[in-house]
Amino acid sequence: MGYEGSSREGVSRQWISWLHSEIDLWKQEGIISEEQSSDILKRYAQPEVNIRAEDRKSSKFIAMISILGSILLGVGVILFFAHNWKFISIPVKLGIIFGLITATYMVGYWMAFEKKIYTGAGKALIFLGVLFFGAGIWLIAQIFNINAHYPNGMLYWSLGGLLVAYITRLKPIIALTIALLTIWTVMEQSGFYNVNYLYLILMLVTVIPLVYKEKSRLGAVLAVISFSIWLSAANISWQTIGLLRPSPSYIAGSLLVFFIFLYAFSKVQRSLFNAPGMxxxxxxxxxxxxxxxxxxxxxxxxxxxxxxxxxxxxLPMDSIIIYVTLIISLLGLIGYNYFKATPGRNARYEEIGLLLMVLVSLAYMVVPVRDESVLAGIYPYTLAINILFLGMVVFVLALGFRERKPVFINMALIFFLIDVVTRYFDYLWKLLDRSIFFMAGGLALLVGGIILEKRRRKIISELR
Amino acid sequence: MKGRLGFRTKFIIIVIIQLLFLAALAGSKLFTLHTGEVILLKTSPIDPRSLFSGDYVMLNYDISRINLKTVYTDLDTEKLQKDFNAGRHILVNRQLQKAYVKLVKKDGAKFWQPVSVTSLRPEVKKGEVVIEGREGIYDSWGDKPIVRFKYGIESYYVPEGTGLDIERRASNANIESYVEVAVDRFGNIGIVAIFEDGKKVSGTF
Known part of the structure; x- marks a missing residue:
């Protein structure tokens, strides 16, 4: 009852022990009674929850430091051997590579899973093992002057990382694997007119399920970034293969559809994969x-x-198939959310808004206005998208209130500010005298910024 | 307990898979270098630097540029030329992502020369080798339909700081640079050694 509320949350272990000693003093000095003291202590009676959260935080910090240490160690070892490489005989080189990989994995395994002492350091060593495996590929390629299709080296490295990620389920290794796959696909897509569907298959069939199974939030975010990089590069490849000069408008359009898809998916996956944390x-x-x-x-x-x-x-057929699949499944998701997952009028408006945004962005790409004479100086899509942008600001603000998430409110306000400044430069630059332009702009920003910041703090403190 | 043992076994298996993969990578190249037919290819090295690998020389071979009019080919050169002239370079190059190049050593010659460029692997007789040309780039000069191929022997690692020396000597027209490569029966290729005026400058072993 009265113990509910925010007073316990975010309280540190030090603060609790300080409180205990203070309460002892207050009792001695007769400020509070025995009963009151136990009431107060009861209010903070579950410090272990906070202690556990604290422990988790500090063990995460230690894990991060260990991983950073292992990366430094790995780079150091690789550079050391790279510098003295030609003076070492081939059997010794191979011995060093195989020995280092085996020893790192085994000691890491022993520390993390067998003895379970220094778990963090042990996991960091397994991470280092994956780095050494990659170094091994490049070093063997160097010894024997293997240089056929260099992105393959990166692919083999990613696959090695994927295996370790699957067995150990360690989140840093899942993240590393995603990073390696991303570097691989960038190499493959940038030089060889290759859309690289193997990347898509690997991500969808192996990485994403693993990210979900382990509920790795970092993995999910990295996977999204990685996939948008693939989609952008694929876009360039498709346009090049279709013998077009790659236009950024297609990339922006298709990424917009992808992110709308992701938004709709984020709501569906909650019930579909039972992953509310994602x-x-x-x-x-x-x-x-x-x-x-x-x-x-x-x-x-x-x-x-x-x-x-x-x-x-x-555009080539495969790209059309991918776009159409993406759009149909997006419409499916929106429909599902509209009718099933989110009852309530507000949620329905949200789906209608999403649908509108999809339609505008599609029309923008597929039915561009080409006749210059009809529309001299008029930009219907730009106007529509500017309105949509402001609509997004309002929507994300409302979302921040509804879900009590300051991150959305901050995001909406930052993009609103960016938009205001941009439009100011866009439209008033030519109209006003330069000095007045800067003075007026600066004044408006100062005043606006103060008001906005005040509002923002108020809103966020209300949410908390 | 059983689950934990299972986990340990799985972990050991993936470490072994990784080691076996590396061993196969090294082993396949060793196989090529030890069992392959040794041939000589004329080169002219140029030198960039790689941060990670210390120093290496980029090797450019006489066989890296092939005039399709001087060899037998099953490629439709007329269509390639037509597409090339129309500016459809990507379309042209996509057809040249992989091709088989047959090399022979003509009587009295020192270096091996291309005699055919085909999209299908040709039969190999004694005294011939076939290698895979990759990532071909069509580069038409006047009426010469030239394709630039890569064979996977374009870079060679040398001790830190010596790459520029090799490059400088190679620019000297009086020095004859060439590379000894091994081609195994599957068409895999590997560099054995680099020579200047008959003197070995650097070798894989």
């Missing part, structure tokens, strides 16, 4: 992505690019 990080990256893409599309220059870009019909 909803928040996925939503945050999705909204951030939507904001960035919409912002990029608020410029007239982007609409000019769409008008100049060649027709989407030149």
């Amino acid at each position: 909803e928040s990080p996925l939503k945050v990256v999705a909204l951030f992505g939507i904001f960035i893409m919409l912002y990029a599309m608020t410029f007239r220059g982007m609409e000019d690019l769409v008008r100049k870009a060649s027709s989407i019909s030149y």
